[in-house]
Amino acid sequence: MNRKFSDQFLCSRMMLPEHREGVNRRIRKMDRQGKYSRPLWDEQQWEQFQLLLEKALAQHLVVEITRVKEDVHESISGTLKKADNLTGLIFVQTEEEIVKIKAEDVISLGIIDKPEPKTEKAD
Amino acid sequence: MRRIIFLADMESFYASVEIARDPSLRGKPVVVCGDPERRRGIVLAANREAKACGIETAMGAWECRSLCPQVIFIRPHMQDYINVSLQMTEIFERFTDRVAPYSIDEQFLDMTGCESLFGPPREMALRINGEILRETGVRCRIGIGENPLQAKMACDRFAKKNPQGVFQLTCENYAGLTWPLPIRDLFGVGFRMERNLRRLGIKTIGGLAALPREKMKSRWGINGEVLWLNAHGIDYSNIHSRSTEKYKGVGHSMTLPRDYSSKEKIEVVLLEITEEVCRRARGLRKVGRVVNLYCRGADFDNPTGFSRQKKLPEPTAVTMDIYPVVLRLFDTHWDRLPVRALGVSLSGLMEDRYLQLSLLEDKEKKVRLGRAMDEVRERFGITSLFRASSLTPGSQLFDRAGKIGGHEA
Structure with a gap:
């Protein structure tokens, strides 16, 4: 079928370039959000995270946390320093700094390594 | 399955947005109008009270004053109107993911299959109208049809004239x-x-x-x-919610502040328009193959003018490759009568990844130069880098800078 039969409204559309760019920017934003959307967690999954956090805290284990930040997935690895139930914040000591992570931004959590054994100074 | 297509149209859109911003204007005759000193001093939107006095869209500002001495003139705020239009798209997307803006104040919605969620079409339309009014303060009218054409006809010919602002055309009642x-x-x-x-x-x-x-x-x-x-009410169009991402052409046109008769002045404006078209094409990383020139004569009662196109030997988005073609088109078809409006468009677009190399000229250099100029303008504004001809009297560059659609942003 000739395009004219199916495109009469596309051909006659009157949009300012600035409006069109705004619409396209929204589409791109939605695409990103769709790609990096937050999953809906099952309660058991949350309990699993909780257990892993407790274990990592108690044993000073290295964890890898993936979080959503500004529509982008970011992976952080380090030793778990603190998990505050009241504020919902998790503190992870990476090689450079202590990173503060909101529990609601976490989309995956895993223990990746045991801590390096502390070398005791020989007398 | 019968499709359910809506066309949502905003009543006196610009004026309604202004009234929503400043509720003290409610109930008074309000007209959104360009600069009365210039030709843009025409009515862009008039609210119901102003229309009741006989004011119509595209009427001159002075005429409004004589029809309705208490009329309130407001200068346009184009960026606000765009933002409200985008906000409306967001509201529509709560009802369906198939929303396609048709203009700043009209949007198509494909509501097929949503009856079980929101009820029959009329109910859906009334609900959407309610949400738009509550959240933006703008009254929305909805035409319902089994295809976009029926929806458009239902909206323009019937919904705008009934108090609920909703009307449904079907294949049965269309004729x-x-x-x-x-x-x-x-x-x-x-x-x-x-x-x-x-x-x-x-x-x-x-x-x-x-x-x-x-x-x-x-x-x-x-x-x-x-x-x-x-x-016959037959239309095979579809609602493409992502159709704005596809560019078939890039164009720019303007109504001149006064009629231009001098060839030199017209050529200055044509260069500025060509530059803008090429800048936009380069921004999309496209090159075009077909140049179209549109020119409208000054005599309003006896419309003259032309629209002619020329195919280029190879696709380009370099201003100085396209400008000579525009000039040639103008020279060939201009009847030497005063000109009111001019426009240039570039179509036959394709990705700019490929470049036909030439022995005689360094094309890559020209492309790089264009991009460098665009970057400077993007960072420091459109008037930070311009051609010397824009300093001559016919130029519109400084007047148009920072405006949207020729009106205040």
Whole structure:
């Protein structure tokens, strides 16, 4: 079928370039959000995270946390320093700094390594 | 399955947005109007109270004052209108993911399959109207149809005239309701086509529908056939929510602040328009193959002018490759009468990844130069880097800088 039969409204559309760019920017934003959307967690999954956090805290284990930040997935690895139930914040000591992570931004959590054994100074 | 298509149209959009921003204007005759000192001093939108005094869109500011001395003039705020339009798209997307803006104040919605969620079409439309009014303060009218054409006709011809602002056309009632209407009321019929059809003795939509399809086809080709289908309420269009991402062409046009008769001045404006078209094409990383020049004469009562195009030997988005073609088109077709409006567009777009190399000129250098100029303008503004001709009297560059659609941003 000739395009004219199916495109009469596309051909006659009157949009300012600035409006069109705004619409396209929204589409791109939605695409990103769709790609990096937050999953809906099952309660058991949350309990699993909780257990892993407790274990990592108690044993000073290295964890890898993936979080959503500004529509982008970011992976952080380090030793778990603190998990505050009241504020919902998790503190992870990476090689450079202590990173503060909101529990609601976490989309995956895993223990990746045991801590390096502390070398005791020989007398 | 029968499709359910909505066309949502905002009542006196610019004026309604202004009133929502400043509720003290409610109940008073309000007109959004460009700079009265210039030709842009025409009515862009008038609210109901202003229209009741006889004010119409596109009327001159001075005329408004004589019709309605207490009228309140407001200068346009184009960026605000764009933002409200985008906000409306967001509201519509709560109901369906198939939303396609048609203009700043009209959007198509494909509501097929949403009946179990929101009820029958009329109910859905009333609910959408309610949400738009509550959240933006703008009154929305919705035409409902089984295709975009029926929705558009339902909106323009019926929904705008009824108090609820909702009207439904179907394949069954389309002929009965639209065929008695004058031919000009059919979507796609402008004043020239109306004149042509009237010469054939066709005065109503029903008159056109009664003609054999073949006759319309043989006389006006595919355009005639589309009109015949429109008269029968048949339309094969789809709602493409991502259609704004596809660019078939890039164009820019402007109405001059006064009529230009001098060739030199017109050429300055043509260069500025060509530069803007090429800048936009380069921004999309596209090159174009077909240049179109549009020119409208100054005599409003006796419309003159032309629209002509030329195919380029190879696709480009370099201003100084396209400008000579624009000049040639202008020189060939201009009737030497004063000019009111000018426009240039570049179509036949394709990705700019490929470049035909030449022995005689360094094309890559020209492309790089264009991009460098665009970057400077993007960072420091459109008037930070310009051609010397823009300092001559005909130039519109400084006047248009920072404006949207020729009006205050």
